[in-house]
Amino acid sequence: MERSSLQNQAAAMKKSFFDQGYLDEQFYQLEELQDDASPNFVEEVVALFLRDSSRLIGIIEQAMDKHPQDYRKLETYMHQLKGSSSSIGALKVKNECTHFRECCAEDNLEGCLRSFQKLKREHAILKQKLEAYFQLLKQMGSAGKATKSGK
Amino acid sequence: MEISRRGGAGPSLVTLKLPMDFPAGLRVLVVDDDPLCLKTIEKLLWNCHYDVTTCPRADTALSMVRDRKGGFDLIMSDVHMPDMDGFKLLELIGSETDLPVIMISADDGKDVVMKGVTNGAVDYIVKPVRIEAVKIMWQHVVRKYQRKEKVLEPVECAEEEKKADENGENTSLAEDDESWKNGNRKKDENDGEDEDEQREDSPPLKKPRVVWSQELHQAFVSAVTRLGIDKAVPKKILEMMDVPAITRENVASHLQKYRLFVKKNNILGDQKQLSDGTRAGYAPVNSVSSFDLQGPHIPGQHMPQNQMNLRSGPRQLAATGTTLSLLDRMNRFNSNAQNSNTSRIVPWEQSFNNRQMNSILRSPTNMESRQSQQVLQSDSNLGLQATQGTSSFLDPFPMSTNFAFNLTPSSACPVNSIQQSRQFDQFRQQNNFTADVSTRGQLMNGISGELDDMLLSNLCQQITTPNSHVGGTSAAETLLPSSYGSASQTLYPCVGDNYTNALAGNSFPLATSTATRDILPLGMFGETVPPRSEIELLDHMIGSKPEDNFAPNHWNSNRNTGIESNVVMPNGTETPDCNKFTGAVQCSNSITAESSAAVTTNDVPQSSINVFPNELKNVVSDQFLQQEGIGVIDTELNYEAFSMDDILNYTPGPLPM
Numbered sequence: 031m032e033r034s035s036l037q038n039q040a041a042a043m044k045k046s047f048f049d050q051g052y053l054d055e056q057f058y059q060l061e062e063l064q065d066d067a068s069p070n071f072v073e074e075v076v077a078l079f080l081r082d083s084s085r086l087i088g089i090i091e092q093a094m095d096k097h098p099q100d101y102r103k104l105e106t107y108m109h110q111l112k113g114s115s116s117s118i119g120a121l122k123v124k125n126e127c128t129h130f131r132e133c134c135a136e137d138n139l140e141g142c143l144r145s146f147q148k149l150k151r152e153h154a155i156l157k158q159k160l161e162a163y164f165q166l167l168k169q170m171g172s173a174g175k176a177t178k179s180g181k
Numbered sequence: 182m183e184i185s186r187r188g189g190a191g192p193s194l195v196t197l198k199l200p201m202d203f204p205a206g207l208r209v210l211v212v213d214d215d216p217l218c219l220k221t222i223e224k225l226l227w228n229c230h231y232d233v234t235t236c237p238r239a240d241t242a243l244s245m246v247r248d249r250k251g252g253f254d255l256i257m258s259d260v261h262m263p264d265m266d267g268f269k270l271l272e273l274i275g276s277e278t279d280l281p282v283i284m285i286s287a288d289d290g291k292d293v294v295m296k297g298v299t300n301g302a303v304d305y306i307v308k309p310v311r312i313e314a315v316k317i318m319w320q321h322v323v324r325k326y327q328r329k330e331k332v333l334e335p336v337e338c339a340e341e342e343k344k345a346d347e348n349g350e351n352t353s354l355a356e357d358d359e360s361w362k363n364g365n366r367k368k369d370e371n372d373g374e375d376e377d378e379q380r381e382d383s384p385p386l387k388k389p390r391v392v393w394s395q396e397l398h399q400a401f402v403s404a405v406t407r408l409g410i411d412k413a414v415p416k417k418i419l420e421m422m423d424v425p426a427i428t429r430e431n432v433a434s435h436l437q438k439y440r441l442f443v444k445k446n447n448i449l450g451d452q453k454q455l456s457d458g459t460r461a462g463y464a465p466v467n468s469v470s471s472f473d474l475q476g477p478h479i480p481g482q483h484m485p486q487n488q489m490n491l492r493s494g495p496r497q498l499a500a501t502g503t504t505l506s507l508l509d510r511m512n513r514f515n516s517n518a519q520n521s522n523t524s525r526i527v528p529w530e531q532s533f534n535n536r537q538m539n540s541i542l543r544s545p546t547n548m549e550s551r552q553s554q555q556v557l558q559s560d561s562n563l564g565l566q567a568t569q570g571t572s573s574f575l576d577p578f579p580m581s582t583n584f585a586f587n588l589t590p591s592s593a594c595p596v597n598s599i600q601q602s603r604q605f606d607q608f609r610q611q612n613n614f615t616a617d618v619s620t621r622g623q624l625m626n627g628i629s630g631e632l633d634d635m636l637l638s639n640l641c642q643q644i645t646t647p648n649s650h651v652g653g654t655s656a657a658e659t660l661l662p663s664s665y666g667s668a669s670q671t672l673y674p675c676v677g678d679n680y681t682n683a684l685a686g687n688s689f690p691l692a693t694s695t696a697t698r699d700i701l702p703l704g705m706f707g708e709t710v711p712p713r714s715e716i717e718l719l720d721h722m723i724g725s726k727p728e729d730n731f732a733p734n735h736w737n738s739n740r741n742t743g744i745e746s747n748v749v750m751p752n753g754t755e756t757p758d759c760n761k762f763t764g765a766v767q768c769s770n771s772i773t774a775e776s777s778a779a780v781t782t783n784d785v786p787q788s789s790i791n792v793f794p795n796e797l798k799n800v801v802s803d804q805f806l807q808q809e810g811i812g813v814i815d816t817e818l819n820y821e822a823f824s825m826d827d828i829l830n831y832t833p834g835p836l837p838m
Contacts, residue, residue, distance in 0.1 A: 056309045063224045063312075071224060078217050109261055113287035114217045116309045 033173040040166045047163070052156050056119030073164050079118045080157050086111050087150060094146060101134040104142065108134065111149075122152045204319030205230035208252065212242040212270065213259035213285065218308065222257065222285070225315045239265035243273055246280065253280060254322045257306075260286035260293060268300050275301045279329075281321040285310055391431040400424060401435060410440060 047053040057072075064071040090107045093100060112127035126149040133141030200206075209231045213219045219235045226233040234253070236242040239262050246253060256274055260267035271282050284297040287308040297305040303321040306314050393401070404421035405413040415433035422432070 056311075059225075059309070059312060060221070063221075063228055065228070067227075068224065075217065075221060078220060082215075082217055106261065109287060110215060113215050113259075113308050116287050117215075117218050117221045119309070 033170055036166060036170040036173055040163065040170060043159070043163050043166065047159060051121050052159060054119045054121040056116065058119075060118060073167070075118055076160050076164065079114055079120065080160065082114055083111060083120075083123070083153060084157075086114075087153060090146065091150075094143065099137075099139060099142065101137050101142075105131050105134040120153075120156055123149065123156060126152055199323075202230070204322075206232050207319050207322060208232040208234070208254045209257060209318070210234045210236060210242060210245060210253045210255070211257045212236045212239055212262070212267075213257075214238065214262045214264075215259065218259070218285075218310075222310050222315075225310060225312050228312070229315050229318075231315075231318075238262070239267070239270045243270060246274055246278060250278075255318060256280050256282040257285055257318075258282060260284055260288060260297070268296055271297070271300045271302055279325065281325050283318065283321065391427050391435070393435055397422075397424060397427070398435075401432065401439070405436065405439065410443065 044053075047057070060072045060075055068074075086107060090104065090111075093104055093107065108127045108131045112124055112131070115123040115127060126145060130142060130145040130149060133139075133145050209226050211219060211222050211226065211233060213222065213235075214237055216237065219237060223233050223235050234245070236245060239258070242256075242258070243265075246256070258267045258270050262270075267284055267286070271284065274280055274282055281303040282301070283304040283306060284302045285306045285308060286293065289307040294305045303325070304318075400422040401418060404418040407421060408414075408417055413436060415429045415436055418436060419427065419429050419432045
């Protein structure tokens with residue numbers, strides 16, 4: 031009972047992620063990859079993403095503070111971030127990376143700054159949501175047999 | 182995995198016989214500096230049952246590819262990496278191997294994708310990598326092999342057509358000779374590395390090589406025998422052979438060579454009465470053999486004397502002078518051998534010493550391909566194309582050339598020599614062939630092909646000596662009489678590598694270096710085989726080794742097992758791993774489906790020895806005698822000034838049997 035309630039919660043949470051565009055199809059792919067051999071695959075991947083992306087954002091922030099901006103370098107960082115965010119299906123973050131890169135290409139400092147701020151926000155929100163989600167899953171697991179979160 | 186080729190009039194179709202669980206076990210190397218992507222892709226591939234290796238750095242990946250030759254089937258590489266540009270890695274891998282490379286990137290910009298395409302990536306996947314894409318990634322591996330197989334085909338066809346040989350429609354040997362001549366000339370013109378290099382270039386242009394394994398050649402010969410050499414047309418031969426992996430063009434090419442070889446060596450047996458009533462068949466043989474014996478004349482060798490001794494009475498060349506001239510020609514021939522290494526007929530020991538078996542065996546891929554190409558080109562129907570490289574050296578018959586028959590790794594000598602002698606004996610017995618070339622060396626001399634019984638005996642003895650290097654260096658490993666000792670093992674100078682191996686039984690590589698990987702196998706006609714990696718994979722896939730098993734786990738199992746298929750050892754070329762492999766060298770023909778019969782030194786089927794039907798010989802001999810063209814032959818054998826007329830005109834005495 032409790033577990034099913036938790037399951038429902040988790041399912042609803044996840045659904046909201048998709049509905050609100052925080053996650054995309056790729057997240058389902060990750061879940062598909064999870065199996066008995068890697069029962070915590072999704073969580074591991076997400077944790078890896080959150081860690082790496084946070085680090086990268088910190089690097090970008092430092093780079094942004096430098097003057098003049100090295101747009102090429104910023105583009106490279108953003109490319110990396112885009113790659114990782116797309117790998118887990120972090121849609122909003124990914125889109126913001128694209129936008130940021132466009133601004134870099136135009137040497138649009140203002141645009142870059144705005145984009146970057148948005149990026150940081152999106153990233154923080156996603157981090158929060160995902161952490162809550164996996165927390166819920168953990169609860170489910172402890173409540174009963176851990177199962178893959180339903181789609 | 183097996184690759185079989187369906188022959189026929191049209192382009193051959195390569196059918197891969199895949200293991201049931203294919204593509205399970207496909208070995209993929211993933212290179213990406215992003216650990217998240219690496220982890221995700223790894224899991225993706227793992228779930229598709231691929232054998233995944235991940236690498237966060239491009240330089241490490243490159244080392245892995247280099248170190249584990251043939252260790253991977255597919256590469257996936259990120260585009261933007263800190264230590265090396267993904268395209269640079271693509272370029273490097275492409276230049277050193279033939280592995281299919283897939284680019285992956287979050288960047289889907291047109292210019293980036295275009296760069297991937299132009300740099301030779303087989304695919305470009307935009308991140309995130311989906312399982313759908315990964316699931317069918319194996320197609321690139323298959324496609325690559327398919328393309329290689331197809332590439333092999335056109336070359337031979339082109340050659341055949343060039344020769345104006347109506348691809349078997351024309352039964353006239355005279356015509357064939359003409360075309361051979363032309364073909365030979367063309368070959369001469371094309372000789373040289375340029376062509377080989379061209380051939381070696383990108384797969385689409387690469388000359389495909391049909392590796393005429395022993396079994397294949399046997400089937401061919403029996404078909405020709407049944408049809409009668411004068412009536413044997415490629416089409417019919419192909420039908421009779423009923424081998425899916427070869428085309429009419431392959432057969433036509435092989436037929437030309439075979440005819441030439443037969444002519445030259447009168448292999449078809451003495452019984453055929455030649456127009457002159459003599460055992461024409463032997464005449465050339467004798468001349469050849471004597472020629473061979475004299476071979477590269479090592480100073481101090483008593484070749485002439487030895488020759489005399491070795492040769493049976495009647496066989497002895499009447500004119501030593503002739504022999505010498507032949508020898509000279511041989512030398513010249515050798516000199517002209519495409520492979521610079523092989524150009525000269527040098528005493529086995531010499532050449533061997535000079536080169537080291539290893540070097541011989543290790544013919545660089547390029548060398549081999551060059552050689553093979555040369556062989557192909559010179560495939561002026563002599564079938565016996567002088568091997569282009571060292572490999573050809575040993576194999577008088579093009580087919581054999583492919584297998585570095587003649588080049589028996591020193592390590593493999595014992596096996597080879599024994600094998601060879603066994604073959605030789607068998608052949609001799611079966612064919613009443615006095616001048617059979619039991620050893621590759623003999624074969625290599627190709628020209629000589631036939632040896633006197635005495636000679637044979639000697640040779641056999643020699644052969645059985647351990648470390649007899651049949652193959653010998655490309656340079657004419659002439660069987661100097663003095664060299665018949667254990668050292669020489671090379672029975673004959675590899676004057677016409679092609680020739681020696683023409684004798685079916687013997688022609689197959691007795692012992693090629695096991696380093697298949699590093700050796701470019703040459704098809705029967707010396708065509709270059711696909712690059713190492715591919716060859717290896719091919720070998721692996723077609724299970725060239727008997728124990729090959731097509732299960733994914735074994736995809737690479739044979740790589741290092743020294744599947745030497747048709748490795749033609751160019752003269753002096755290095756066979757990277759030849760040293761590693763001792764013992765029986767497998768001469769497996771990785772390319773052809775038949776190759777699973779990997780011709781190993783120990784596997785020479787006896788039947789293969791029954792190659793030359795009398796009638797065939799007669800016809801060939803007659804025509805050959807009538808034919809003017811040494812040129813043609815020369816070309817085949819890479820003889821520059823070798824005059825078959827001289828050889829042919831030699832009238833031997835009764836053949837000792």
